[in-house]
Amino acid sequence: MDILKINNLSFTYSIYNEGGAKPAAGPALKSLSLSVEEGSIVTLCGPTGCGKSTLLKLTKQEIAPEGALDGEIFFEGKKLSLLSPVEQAEKIALLFQNPEDQIVTDKVWHEIAFGLENLGYKRSDTENRIAEILSFFRLESISDENTASLSGGQKQLVLLASLLAISPKLLLLDEPISQLDPEAAEIFLSTLKRLHDQLGITMIIAEHKIESLLPITDKLVLMNKGEIIAQGNPEEVLPAVRKLLPPIDINVRFRRKPGEGNGPEPENSGSSAASEQSKPVLSLRDVYFRYDKNSKDVIRCLSSEFMPGKCYGIFGCNAAGKTTLLNLISGLCKPQEGKISYSVRKPSISYLPQNVDLLFVGNTIRSDLALVGLKPENYPNYVNSFSPDSSPYDLSGGEKQLLALAKITASSPDIILLDEPTKGLDPNMARVMLEELNRFTKNGKTVIMSTHDLNFAYAAADYCSIMSMGRLTAFKPAEEFFRQNKLYSI
Amino acid sequence: MIDRIHPLTLLIYFLYAGMISAFSRNPYMHGLTLICGMIMLFTWNSFRTVARRIPLFLLFFVLISIFNPFFYHNGNTVLFYMAGRRITLEALLFGADSALMVIGVMLWFISLSHYMTGDKVLYLFGRVSAKAATIISLVMRLIPHYVGYIRSYRRHQKLLGLYGDGSFIESVRAEGKIFAGFLTWSLEHSMTTADSMTARGYGVTRRRSFSPFRFRVKDIVILCISVICAAIMTAGIALGGFATEYYPVIVLPAFDLPFISACLVYIISASAIPIISLIKDH
Secondary structure, three states: OOOEEEEEEEEEEEOOOOOOOOOOOOOOEEEEEEEEEEEEEEEEEEOOOHHHHHHHHHOOHHHHOOOOEEEEEEEOHHHHHHHHHHHHHHHEEOOOOOHHHHHHOEEEEHHHHHHHHOOOHHHHHHHHHHHHHHHHOOOHHHOEEEEEEEHHHHHHHHHHHHOOOOOEEOOOOOOOOOOOOOOHHHHHHHHHHHHHHHHEEEEEEEEOHHHHHHHOOOOEEEEEEOOEEEEEEEHOOOOOOOOOOOOOHHHHHHHHOOOOOOOOOOOOOOOOHHHHHHOOOOEEEEEEEEEOOOOOOOEEEEEEEEOOOOEEEEOOOOOOHHHHHHHHOOOOOOOOEEEEOOOOOOOOOOOOOOOOHHHHOOOOOHHHHHHHHOOHHOOHHHHOOOOOOOHHOOHHHHHHHHHHHHHHHHOOOOOEEOOOOOOOOHHHHHHHHHHHHHHHHHHOEEEEEEEEOOHHHHHHEEEEEEEEEOOOOHHOOOOOOOOOOOOOOO | OOOOHHHHHHHHHHHHHHHHHHHOOOOHHHHHHHHHHHHHHEEEEEEEEHHHHHHHHHHHHHHHHHHHHHHOOOOOOEEEEEEEEEEEEEHHHHHHHHHHHHHHHHHHHHHHHHHHHHHHHHHHHHOOHHHHHHHHHHHHHHHHHHHHHHHHHHHHHOOOOOOOOHHHHHHHHHHHHHHHHHHHHHHHHHHHHHHHHHHOOOOOOOOOOOOOOOOHHHHHHHHHHHHHHHHHHHHHHHHHOOOEEOOOOOOOOOOOOHHHHHHHHHHHHHHHHHHHHHHHHH
């Protein structure tokens, strides 16, 4: 039986819509038809701006955007608009992309109780549901924690638990894992799988990195420019997806001309004759750092050197200190012992943090870029497609990432630091990012990035290292790094 | 044991035990409040921690005591003259009594703030209004989030050169931009928060606040006893049974049966909980 049936749905945003990123730029959805079988998992994919989110929001009436709607949506054989508000809230749940914005309360148990409180559940029922949910999601041990102290992955899991507490029939997920690191994404997906296997909940997941979702997907739907291009078994649709969103060719680095990156091999000791051609632009010697007087050292006796014209990839698990290292290099934090020295007295350093919102000040993209001296005629190509009068916050996660890249590189800095640069990027955008990084290194800039994205690092980085126990392992040329390592390999 | 008491009971009990004597104008009652408050302090402090605080309390006591005679010169018993003004025994003793009262109340409030944790405060607000509780909970979550954001925001913008050469005017201008930027950011993100709340059914029907706290028989008994004792004491105070006169000469209330029984009622009701808790801990 079909739990959701969409017939010939078309939608155009009204011009005075709050999310005025692309006002009246034609219909967002064009005569779209889709049926979702009860108990199945449907994955929507497609490039940014293809209408995935719009479709999900239209299925959740309370938060449906304003605009001209044509066509019908049926839920359990009933017109969606005929459902009462309580039924809507109870039967259809929606999880958004960014866990930070969705949390309402200050305690984990309270977050899970939130929906139940809203629907006026009796005390004993609420208690029972919370108990069930805490044990199903294995959150019992953190039930008393403050939500502020949780990691991004835990937050998203708590939010999922909070939605499941009202036992919805249909679960909509809007890029649920795009803001999570691989480890957290894996836990999240395995929870989704358990939900599907044990409770048979129907899910519609919008996501552009679909590799990890394929094993649990029953039906794959490819969208582009508001239309469904292909739908069906994942195996059948996958070739079309690959055509529209080709993954990064990891061998791109080997096609670079041999003479291009002619910097010397960096050696940690610097004792050999390696550093004869050019001096390191940045060197760290025996650096120590901790956040609190009484806490543990995050960075422990770290020494390393970075050459101009090279791209460095730093891996390592969460909380290994990668972000702290970038903070130290950028000068946002000061080392408590040891020394960080630069070849130029005051090198210009740019930093793309994990949360790129931190970089935006202006009300519009135009005024924001003007602050760093970028005039419209000098905008990089990849920014040109954004409407310059909209707010930076109206962009999708990946678009924001690119805008931030344009902003930090406007002053043509000597050292560019990137923290998880591919977060939220669809493959086409990741390619833009890769080309930009290659251009910087060609111009003699140093790029240092911390990332979980092995494929991207393999294509972009010249040298790689793992951060562990507060130190960096010796940087190795990327090919060698990926060939020798057992776990970090492609 | 005390941290398991229901928040409402806890609040009423502490307000009764800590505050009632403040209205009595009676040094014996003030002294008893202080002693009971001291016992309460021992339920969550080691002997050493309390002992270390005693000099501070003594200093308070002396300061408040000598403060009064310098401003009030009534009273028949002149101790000495200072700058041509009478310093009287009555004023000094009145000051000492006030000090006793202030410190007694203070001790109870120190313990209250220890036992009344954030979630209990929130629960009490929730009893008043379910909406208020949601908003307070949201605010409690957002404040640390916002503070952290502004801190990083400022540092990253400094790195991007928003602060220019760092001169005063440039800095003021930059701070203005930071503030405006933060407002835009928080508004944009609160839209998603609002959507997430709506999507989870906020406002579709009458909200019922959930809390993990429960009234046990014990909580109800303590609550009732506190309320009844508070009523007895209030009646006694209203009838003037406790009132002490200081000026021109000190007249203490008579040690009659009603007064003594009122004191006993207070001692037993106020100290029973900390004493039982201390015995159980050992």
